[in-house]
Amino acid sequence: MHFKNIIGQQEIKERLIQTVRENRVSHAQLFFGGEGRGKLALAIAYAQFINCRDKERFTKGDSCGLCPSCIKYNKLIHPDLHFIMPVATNASVKEKPTSRQFIKQWRELLIENEYFVTLNGWYEKIGIEKKQAGINVYDCSEIIRTLSYTSYESEYKIMIIWMVEKLNYQAAPKLLKILEEPPNKTLFLLIAEQHEQIISTIISRTQLIKIPKINDDELIAACMAKLSVGREEAEMVAEIANGNFTEAVNLIKQGEGRKKYFDKFVGWMRLCWNVKVPEIMVFCDEIVKDGRESNKSFLQFGMSVLRNCLVMNYTGQKIVKFREEERDFLERFAPFINQANAAYFSDEFNTAIYHIERNVSPGMVFLDLSLTIAKLIKMAPAKAVS
Numbered sequence: 001m002h003f004k005n006i007i008g009q010q011e012i013k014e015r016l017i018q019t020v021r022e023n024r025v026s027h028a029q030l031f032f033g034g035e036g037r038g039k040l041a042l043a044i045a046y047a048q049f050i051n052c053r054d055k056e057r058f059t060k061g062d063s064c065g066l067c068p069s070c071i072k073y074n075k076l077i078h079p080d081l082h083f084i085m086p087v088a089t090n091a092s093v094k095e096k097p098t099s100r101q102f103i104k105q106w107r108e109l110l111i112e113n114e115y116f117v118t119l120n121g122w123y124e125k126i127g128i129e130k131k132q133a134g135i136n137v138y139d140c141s142e143i144i145r146t147l148s149y150t151s152y153e154s155e156y157k158i159m160i161i162w163m164v165e166k167l168n169y170q171a172a173p174k175l176l177k178i179l180e181e182p183p184n185k186t187l188f189l190l191i192a193e194q195h196e197q198i199i200s201t202i203i204s205r206t207q208l209i210k211i212p213k214i215n216d217d218e219l220i221a222a223c224m225a226k227l228s229v230g231r232e233e234a235e236m237v238a239e240i241a242n243g244n245f246t247e248a249v250n251l252i253k254q255g256e257g258r259k260k261y262f263d264k265f266v267g268w269m270r271l272c273w274n275v276k277v278p279e280i281m282v283f284c285d286e287i288v289k290d291g292r293e294s295n296k297s298f299l300q301f302g303m304s305v306l307r308n309c310l311v312m313n314y315t316g317q318k319i320v321k322f323r324e325e326e327r328d329f330l331e332r333f334a335p336f337i338n339q340a341n342a343a344y345f346s347d348e349f350n351t352a353i354y355h356i357e358r359n360v361s362p363g364m365v366f367l368d369l370s371l372t373i374a375k376l377i378k379m380a381p382a383k384a385v386s
C-alpha cells in the first residue's frame with residue numbers, strides 16, 4: 001500500500017513520513033479513529049515505507065513499490081509483517097484459534113476492499129458473526145514466539161494489531177509485557193475504534209495517532225474516482241457517510257439502496273407516528289434480514305434525513321441533498337423535528353448504531369428505537385403525518 005493510494009489524510013501521512021525521515025519512529029503507536037477513515041491502510045503504508053529499500057527515490061513521501069520488500073508488501077506476504085486480528089473458532093478452526101490460521105482470508109479481505117475493512121465484514125468473512133471474537137491468549141503467546149526470532153529480510157519486524165479493543169482480559173498481561181519490553185527493532189502498530197474499550201495500560205504504553213474523518217471533498221472525489229458515480233450522487237453519499245469511506249461504498253453498492261432506504265424510512269416513521277405495534281414488530285423482523293452492515297447504513301441514512309429536516313425547519317432552506325420526489329414527504333415531516341427532540345433523536349440513533357456494532361440483537365434495537373421514536377415524534381407541535 002502506497003500513501004498516495006489512501007484517500008485524504010494528508011496531514012497524518014506527512015506526520016508519519018516525517019518520523020521516518022527524522023529517524024524517530026516510536027516502537028508502539030496506536031492509530032485511533034472511527035470506522036472507514038483508513039487507519040489500517042495508513043498503518044500498512046507506514047510499515048511498507050519504513051521497510052522500503054528505495055523510499056522516496058521515485059516519489060517524494062512514498063515507498064518505491066519495486067524493491068523486494070515493497071513487492072512482498074503489496075501482496076501482504078512479507079515475512080517480517082505480522083497481523084493480529086480478533087478471531088474465534090469457526091467451522092474449520094475448532095480450537096485455540098490464532099490469527100495465523102486466518103491469514104489467507106485476511107489478505108483476501110484487505111485486497112478486495114482496498115484495506116478498508118470493518119469488524120462485521122471480517123466476522124462475516126471468517127464465518128464467526130454471532131460469536132464473541134477476541135484477541136486471545138494463544139495469539140499473544142504467538143506474538144512473543146514470532147518476535148523472538150530475528151527478522152528475516154528487513155530492518156524492522158512489524159506487528160499490526162487490528163482492533164486492539166478486542167483484547168481479551170486474560171491475554172492482556174502478555175501483550176502489555178512485550179509492549180513494555182519490546183524486542184530490538186520491532187514496531188507495534190495498534191489500531192482501534194472504540195476509545196473507551198481500550199484498556200488504559202495500553203494507551204499509556206503507546207503513542208496516540210488520532211485519525212480524523214475523511215473530509216467531504218476528498219470523500220466525494222474518491223467516490224467519483226473509485227466507484228464511478230457522478231458528482232450529484234457522490235455529494236449525497238458523502239452527506240450521509242460522514243467521513244466514512246466504507247459507509248460511502250456500502251451506500252453506492254446498494255445502488256437502488258437509497259430509494260429503498262427512503263421508502264423504508266417513510267413507512268417506518270408512519271408506523272411509529274401511529275404506534276402500530278404489531279406492524280412495527282413485522283418491520284423489525286424484516287429489517288434484520290438485511291444484516292448488520294445494512295442496518296447501520298439505514299440508521300445513518302435516517303440521521304441524515306433528520307439533520308436535514310432540522311436545518312430546513314429552522315432556516316427555511318430547501319433540502320438540496322434529496323431528490324424531488326423525496327422532498328414532498330420531507331416538507332411535511334420536517335415540522336416534527338425541532339429543538340425539543342432533535343438532540344434526543346440523534347442520541348437514540350447513535351446508540352442504536354453502537355448497539356448493532358456490538359452484537360446486540362438488531363431486532364431488539366429497532367423495536368426499542370421505534371417505541372422511543374413514537375414518543376419523541378409527538379414532542380413537536382405539528383400536524384399529523386399523512
Ligand SMILES: [Zn+2]
Nearest residue numbers: 052064067070
Ligand atoms: Zn520499496
